[in-house]
Amino acid sequence: MGVKDSYKHKGMRRSLVRKLREKGIANERVLEAIGTVPRHVFFDEIFESHAYQDKAFPIAEGQTISQPYTVAFQSDILEVKPGDKILEVGTGSGYQCCVLLELGAEVVTIEYKEKLSLLAQKMLGQMGYQASRYLVGDGSLGCQEYAPYDGIIVTAGAPIQAVEVLTAQLKPGGRLIIPVGDLTTQRMVKITKVSESQIVKEEFNNFAFVPLLGDKGWKK
Template identity: 55%
Template sequence: MEVRDDFRHKGLRIKLVQHLRSKGITDEAVLKAIGTVPRHLFMESSFIKFAYADKAFPIGAGQTISQPYTVAFQTQLLEVERFKKILEVGTGSGYQTAVLLELGGIVYTVERQRELFLKTQAFLPQLGYKAYFFFGDGYEGLAAYAPFDRILVTAAADKIPQNLVLQLKPGGRMVVPIGNDKLQTMTLIEKTAEKDIRITEHGTFSFVPMLPGRVS
């Protein structure tokens, strides 16, 4: 894995941020975070030279590192605030985790693939990113640490995960792609009261499926 982050990489991130802005990302804090996190360090070596292309790439264990636009869109929709508790379902490469941390969130992240869990748990602290890592079933969430101000699901669920809604604090926001195994609708769930939610839809995306259980 490449461990350098030089002026060339920073220049590529500036271009990526300009591209994201042209596609409608307006949250300057999100753009700054994307412009700060060294995405190439989260990539498999064979894809590093494409790290700042606006595309998703494989990371192993049948998973992908999401397209930067998708990361920016989800994060903008989530409305991250400093020192708010965030549950991330699907740690993956840790890139989205790092973006949430750059925004000042307190991140609890769950990964069902042991290979990715161990890799990211060891790697993120090397870059100075401190999250709470858990090897577990994302559908179960982290009830022991609930409620959360924000919940971000980075895989496609076939319906709204009610167990996660229960772990969302009143006034909180959850962003989750909902749909079949090919296309999903980015869905925002706002918990307006303890038992009331408001659901809005925000465009079509494509994610790997959200699966139950753990893979050792």
């Protein structure tokens, strides 16, 4: 890994993992991934003290790096198995992608904003991570070219119309994790595609994400 990752950073990650346990994250594979990915690398050095606090933080293009609890929660309910093909809608900083890669996923990640996609690809390369595909485009439509997927994770707040098109790109048994709501608050939703004719929907707590842009998202 071509980045600075000191004993201090590792200690801060251990502290973060303890906080996530206290908040109810019990998935040991997810906790190990969070404890491995050097989140501070995504921060300018002047803001490094914020890197292992359990909060979102602004990045380029008016976006944010997600709160660690949110990343852990979504990764947990996605139920990633090694070798799963996962579509990530919203590359953002690339932090969630790193966690998915640590969980053994084959990740196709799509980002609406080209600048963010290029920055994330460069950053992940420096860290020794590599997604299968870095795409620029309308993630609200998913990515039919590489479908079907074992899982789809959406890292931006979506209107309800995004659910159907993304669910259609799942394999039988596949899971869609998507925050659904308005522009300020969303409820985390898990769709399990039991078969082509049957889905199971579960709803969890409220979260707040930046808006999902695109044809089935919020218009820019």
